[in-house]
Amino acid sequence: MNLSVNIGGLKLKNPVITASGTFGYGVEYEEFLDLNQIGAITVKGLSQHPAKGNLPGRIWETPCGMLNAIGLQNIGIDAFIKEKLPELRKYDTKIIANFFGDTIEEYAEAAARLSAAEGIHALEMNISCPNKQAGWIAFGTDPALTEKVVAAARKATELPLIVKLSPNVTSIADMAKAAVDGGADALSVINTITGMAIDIETRRPRLSNIVGGLSGPAIRPIALQMVFQTFKAVKVPIIGMGGIMTGGDAIEFIIAGASAVAVGTANFVNPAASIEILKGIKDYMARHQIDDINTLTGGIIC
Amino acid sequence: MNRLFTADIVTNEQLDNRYFALQVTPNVAICETLAGQFFMLKSGEFGEYTDPLLLRPFSLASFIHPDDTYPNGLLMFLIDAVGKGTNILKRLPVGTRLNIIGPLGRGFPPVADDERLLIAAGGIGIASVLGLNKMYHGVPLFYGVRSRGQMIECTNSNIQVASDDGSIGDKGSVLALLERHISQLRQSYSGKIKIYACGPHGMYKAMFKMNLDADVYVALETPMACGVGTCLGCAVETTSGLQMVCKDGPVFNLKDIIWGG
Numbered sequence: 001m002n003l004s005v006n007i008g009g010l011k012l013k014n015p016v017i018t019a020s021g022t023f024g025y026g027v028e029y030e031e032f033l034d035l036n037q038i039g040a041i042t043v044k045g046l047s048q049h050p051a052k053g054n055l056p057g058r059i060w061e062t063p064c065g066m067l068n069a070i071g072l073q074n075i076g077i078d079a080f081i082k083e084k085l086p087e088l089r090k091y092d093t094k095i096i097a098n099f100f101g102d103t104i105e106e107y108a109e110a111a112a113r114l115s116a117a118e119g120i121h122a123l124e125m126n127i128s129c130p131n132k133q134a135g136w137i138a139f140g141t142d143p144a145l146t147e148k149v150v151a152a153a154r155k156a157t158e159l160p161l162i163v164k165l166s167p168n169v170t171s172i173a174d175m176a177k178a179a180v181d182g183g184a185d186a187l188s189v190i191n192t193i194t195g196m197a198i199d200i201e202t203r204r205p206r207l208s209n210i211v212g213g214l215s216g217p218a219i220r221p222i223a224l225q226m227v228f229q230t231f232k233a234v235k236v237p238i239i240g241m242g243g244i245m246t247g248g249d250a251i252e253f254i255i256a257g258a259s260a261v262a263v264g265t266a267n268f269v270n271p272a273a274s275i276e277i278l279k280g281i282k283d284y285m286a287r288h289q290i291d292d293i294n295t296l297t298g299g300i301i302c
Numbered sequence: 303m304n305r306l307f308t309a310d311i312v313t314n315e316q317l318d319n320r321y322f323a324l325q326v327t328p329n330v331a332i333c334e335t336l337a338g339q340f341f342m343l344k345s346g347e348f349g350e351y352t353d354p355l356l357l358r359p360f361s362l363a364s365f366i367h368p369d370d371t372y373p374n375g376l377l378m379f380l381i382d383a384v385g386k387g388t389n390i391l392k393r394l395p396v397g398t399r400l401n402i403i404g405p406l407g408r409g410f411p412p413v414a415d416d417e418r419l420l421i422a423a424g425g426i427g428i429a430s431v432l433g434l435n436k437m438y439h440g441v442p443l444f445y446g447v448r449s450r451g452q453m454i455e456c457t458n459s460n461i462q463v464a465s466d467d468g469s470i471g472d473k474g475s476v477l478a479l480l481e482r483h484i485s486q487l488r489q490s491y492s493g494k495i496k497i498y499a500c501g502p503h504g505m506y507k508a509m510f511k512m513n514l515d516a517d518v519y520v521a522l523e524t525p526m527a528c529g530v531g532t533c534l535g536c537a538v539e540t541t542s543g544l545q546m547v548c549k550d551g552p553v554f555n556l557k558d559i560i561w562g563g
Contacts, residue, residue: 024532032306032530044532052544059527059535064352066527070534073544217352245352268356268528269344270401271306 001285002292003278005039005259007237008185009160010122012039012094012260015293016250016278019241019264020045020098020124020164021070025084026091032271037278039260040094043080045126047100048110050076060197060206065218065243066265067195069209072100072126077110081117089119096162100126104152111156123159125150125184128166128191140166140191143178150182162239164188165230167219172226173233180234188239188262189230190223216265217243224256231257231298245273247280254281257298303333305405311398312376314391318451320383321426322392323363326400328374335365336409337433338498338521338553341377342529344387344401345394354387357403359526359548361430361500377402380429380454406529407552410434410498410519417494418487420444420516422480422509424501428454430521431500442483446476446501477508484515499556507561518556522547 003014020042023029035041053073060067075083077099088095097114101107107125114120127149128140139149150163163179165172167190176187192213197206205211223242230238240258243265244250250261266273281293290296309326316322342357366376383392394400413419422444423431435443435458442460447453450469462479463471472479484495495516499509506520524547527533531549538547539560545551 022528022532024530028530028532031304053534053537055539056537056544057525058537059525059533061354061356061525061527064355066355068527068533068535073534073537216355265355265527268533271403271528271530 001282001290002294003282005237005294007122007160007239007260008162010040010094010096010162010186014039014278014281015254015258015260016274016281017042017096017239017260017262018267018274019262020096020126022264022267025075025080025088026095027084027087029267029271033275035091035093038093038274039278040096040121041088042096042098042124042262043084043088044074045072045098045100046074046077046080046110046114047072048077048106048113050074050079055208057207060212062195062197062214063218065214065216066268067197067207067212067214068192069207069212071209077113081114085117085119094121095119096122096124098124098126098164104149107149108152108156111153111161115157115159120159122162123153123157124162124164124188125153126164126191128164128168137166137168140175141169143174146175146178147182150179150184154183160185162186162188164191165226166191167222167226167242168194173229176230176234180236184236186237186239186259187230187234188241189227189258190219190242193219193222215243217245217249219243220249224252227253227258228256228300244277245269247277247282247284250277250281251284251296254293254296255298255300257300259294259297303331305333306403307332309377309400309402311394311396311400312372314394314396316392317380317454321452321454322381322383324379324381324391325376326379326402327372327376328402331368331374332377333405335362335405335433337362337437338409338430338500339405339407340529340552341379341402341404341406342526343379343391345390345398346401354390356387356527357401357529358387358391359406359523359529361521361552362405363429363432364436365433380426380432382426403529407548408550410521410553413438413496414494417496418491420480420483420495420497422446422476422497422499422501422505424476424499424505425452427500427502427505427521428456429500431498432456434498444476444480444483445471446505475508477505477512481512481514488515506556506559510556510559510561519553520556520559521552522554522559523552
């Protein structure tokens with residue numbers, strides 16, 4: 001049974017990745033599961049300088065999902081390279097560094113600095129966090145700007161460059177094309193969907209940022225549809241994500257066009273979720289006599 | 303030993319229309335627990351029940367050590383059924399299997415021999431300090447409840463109770479009793495006094511404003527997703543920046559927290 005996949009030059013032993021922002025810097029979870037079994041770990045989004053994020057309340061549970069407005073709190077690229085990366089190098093898995101900047105120059109510089117560190121195997125560019133201010137959101141919603149910022153990061157790194165797309169757009173296909181034109185080797189589809197919740201007793205928003213990003217099974221059908229649209233629009237590999245809780249959910253994304261999947265909110269519910277999802281994928285392959293997971297990608301029968 | 307395990311419900315007892323006591327026995331040996339630590343609980347097969355989605359954090363009320371009947375001991379939680387997740391837990395029958403992560407967070411710090419400890423609890427906050435009550439036998443316990451019906455029975459010969467409606471103990475705030483006790487104690491004792499407290503947010507804010515002549519440690523409660531410090535959702539503002547209730551707490555020094563308006 002072949003589970004290995006190639007995500008735009010990033011070779012993984014299996015298609016299960018942990019999603020950025022849901023798995024810390026990886027090491028937090030080493031007591032709960034064998035990190036060597038995961039295809040890749042995507043670490044919490046990194047910026048040039050440490051970021052303190054938003055004030056509390058930062059999360060709120062909604063039906064089959066959760067809203068978050070963490071605000072990209074992180075320890076910064078330097079601290080990550082110095083303190084966390086040496087720990088992660090001990091594991092036989094691939095490390096994807098998720099990163100963001102406030103300007104095109106910052107994106108390029110972050111990409112360059114992460115590329116120079118030993119033990120990072122690919123970069124995932126966050127141009128789509130719903131918790132940033134209006135000007136920043138344009139990177140993920142204006143195709144011309146998307147192409148420009150991706151091109152700048154592309155020039156700054158030799159590593160496989162994955163661009164994480166926002167679902168908060170009119171046409172995910174247009175955004176996908178823009179990212180690929182800019183030089184993306186692969187696409188992560190999707191980031192969280194903008195949402196909000198209000199405490200009706202006090203009339204105050206549940207999140208200090210007022211709006212946040214919705215994740216979890218609630219967004220799965222939307223994410224699946226966007227993976228399907230993206231698959232039809234571009235040739236690069238897609239990492240499908242959005243509410244994947246089980247092996248069956250992961251298979252659904254692969255059939256829709258994903259070459260790999262990322263497990264996000266499920267990690268909060270079960271720290272060993274990614275391992276169980278991998279087992280579920282293998283069970284499905286055995287049951288359907290699929291020898292190579294790559295043959296299932298985009299295998300939807302319409 | 304793993305902090306991710308399953309446990310089966312042994313008893314699930316309704317205490318009043320909101321409070322219930324849940325006892326579960328783990329299916330594996332669990333890590334050592336400290337008073338003030340918490341566990342995240344959820345019922346059902348993983349991936350099957352997605353609403354509510356997240357586990358719910360609860361203070362450990364007591365741990366009964368392993369014996370012949372329960373080789374991995376018994377964990378007891380006292381829970382206030384405030385929302386969807388807790389109301390589902392309240393209705394679960396004996397034998398139901400739960401998914402659990404824990405023990406999590408940092409408990410109440412140790413008390414030195416030359417320090418005097420006082421325990422304060424408001425409402426369901428009693429859950430978090432029951433372990434202390436057992437560990438520091440005979441230490442004064444100040445316990446505030448809405449009314450007699452909400453009072454959880456606890457063995458302590460040195461207990462002082464206050465209730466909002468006066469149906470048990472003094473009518474009014476338990477903090478008045480606590481303050482009076484401290485001023486009496488101060489007539490004969492000038493050393494360090496520690497207060498370990500668990501109760502509603504309003505109680506902590508009141509304690510902060512009272513500027514009590516003691517080191518006060520409180521157990522905080524916030525919405526939480528992961529419980530292990532990765533989601534960064536349970537942030538709280540402290541004098542040294544944002545900290546995570548799940549990992550840096552849930553027990554904090556009262557004066558380190560920025561209480562706001």
